[in-house]
Amino acid sequence: MLSHFTVDCVIYTFHEAQLKILLTERNEYPYKGWWALPGFYVEKDEEMEDAVKRISYENTGLKDIYLEQLAAFAGVKRHPEGRILTVAYVALVRYDNVKNKVKPVTSYMKQAKWYPINHLPDLAFDHREIIQLSVEKLKKRLSYSLAPFELLPEKFTLTQFQQVYEALLGETLDKRNFRKKINNLGYLKELDEFQTGVSYRAARLYKLDRRKFQKLFE
Amino acid sequence: MLSHFTVDCVIYTFHEAQLKILLTERNEYPYKGWWALPGFYVEKDEEMEDAVKRISYENTGLKDIYLEQLAAFAGVKRHPEGRILTVAYVALVRYDNVKNKVKPVTSYMKQAKWYPINHLPDLAFDHREIIQLSVEKLKKRLSYSLAPFELLPEKFTLTQFQQVYEALLGETLDKRNFRKKINNLGYLKELDEFQTGVSYRAARLYKLDRRKFQKLFE
DNA sequence: ACAAAAGTGTTTAGTCTACACCCATGC
DNA sequence: GCATGGGTGTAGACTAAACACTTTTGT
Known part of the structure; x- marks a missing residue:
């Protein structure tokens, strides 16, 4: 059976x-x-x-x-x-x-x-x-893990990235400290593109640098 | 079915x-x-x-x-x-x-x-x-987690505790740094008892302080 | 000009790493 | 007295946390 x-x-x-x-x-x-x-x-x-x-x-x-x-x-x-x-x-x-x-x-x-x-x-x-x-x-x-990147669009703003963390952790994070941390991790690639269609200053877009991410976790 | x-x-x-x-x-x-x-x-x-x-x-x-x-x-x-x-x-x-x-x-x-x-x-x-x-x-x-304590006897030496970590991680750890770290965690209770039956200096025994462990993880 | 979110540094406290010698005990 | 593991401290590097104002853009 x-x-x-x-x-x-x-x-x-x-x-x-x-x-x-x-x-x-x-x-x-x-x-x-x-x-x-x-x-x-x-x-x-x-x-x-x-x-x-x-x-x-x-x-x-x-x-x-x-x-x-x-x-x-x-x-x-x-x-x-x-x-x-x-x-x-x-x-x-x-x-x-x-x-x-x-x-x-x-x-x-x-x-x-x-x-x-x-x-x-x-x-x-x-x-x-x-x-x-x-x-x-x-x-x-x-x-x-790559989890955050599977949830976000391929190109995303740092604020969006932070929001994924905040939604899951259930708490708000300090913007400057968060940005410093991900900068240190070094697997986000800064693009020369910006948000469109917003009625305030457009944020820079980033994407995952897969090569660097892989290296970090062997 | x-x-x-x-x-x-x-x-x-x-x-x-x-x-x-x-x-x-x-x-x-x-x-x-x-x-x-x-x-x-x-x-x-x-x-x-x-x-x-x-x-x-x-x-x-x-x-x-x-x-x-x-x-x-x-x-x-x-x-x-x-x-x-x-x-x-x-x-x-x-x-x-x-x-x-x-x-x-x-x-x-x-x-x-x-x-x-x-x-x-x-x-x-x-x-x-x-x-x-x-x-x-x-x-x-x-x-x-409590995993290491479920594997060890209730009263154990710091060396035994370290060996559990080493066996799982597959690498050796620095004795002093390891002891400093677990001291900081603060959930090991130092006992007034010592190993017996060894042909070298008898090591002090420790046990888990469950109350402190609980607090640490809410 | 106002509303909305983007972006940006410094100080302080704590933690992590590397490293080598003397101590106590049993035989 | 020798072999075996027990036990201990410090300096330098790095990481984490707290904290507020100016800039850019669209309406």
């Missing part, structure tokens, strides 16, 4: 100075009408990483996104039909790449919507707990 | 200045005669945390040990009979508590034995990969 299980995706993005998670409104028993993480059964011969890619693609229209396993959840009572184990994954996407693509893809869900991590609706199953754990893990990774 | 899956335990201890992992010699198809992590199927109505406790108890004779989920492994080809998902857990135990208790408990295993993490035999399934991941994770947790 082989394993029968699901995967669920916690898909993050950064928009309007907030971290947001993609939720879908279920259109099927159980928890019909409730909001839930995008997720589904893994096929018999499908690697679970592929299942996650498939599901996140169906929900965001994006391939090749940053994915990482979070944990398995297998509470005997987590599913009303009996124990169904789920493996949760975290995905990070850029809002620009995704903003007009999010839509319900199958009849299983009515709609998909981005919710700020501080204002989530009631959630199906144990999805609240899954999200909670994912936030904590992301927080820890912040300063020694 | 409910989930059918296993749990596997990476059980660490610290002995002879080395980190060791408990392995069992399998006495059943598949991988009969191979060394493997202790693990087994989770019962239909059994929480997986309970299954891990059961399996680690059967193999070490200890209850209430430090347990933490590592990750789920679900490669389609990881098991010769077809995909069986496993959830790996990490457990840390004190060698003193366990040294005479380890034995084969069921007919499924011929024997159990501690192997230093640097000298592991060939392993069944994807267990090498599981161990690899667990070492990396433990390394990261080292300095902000």
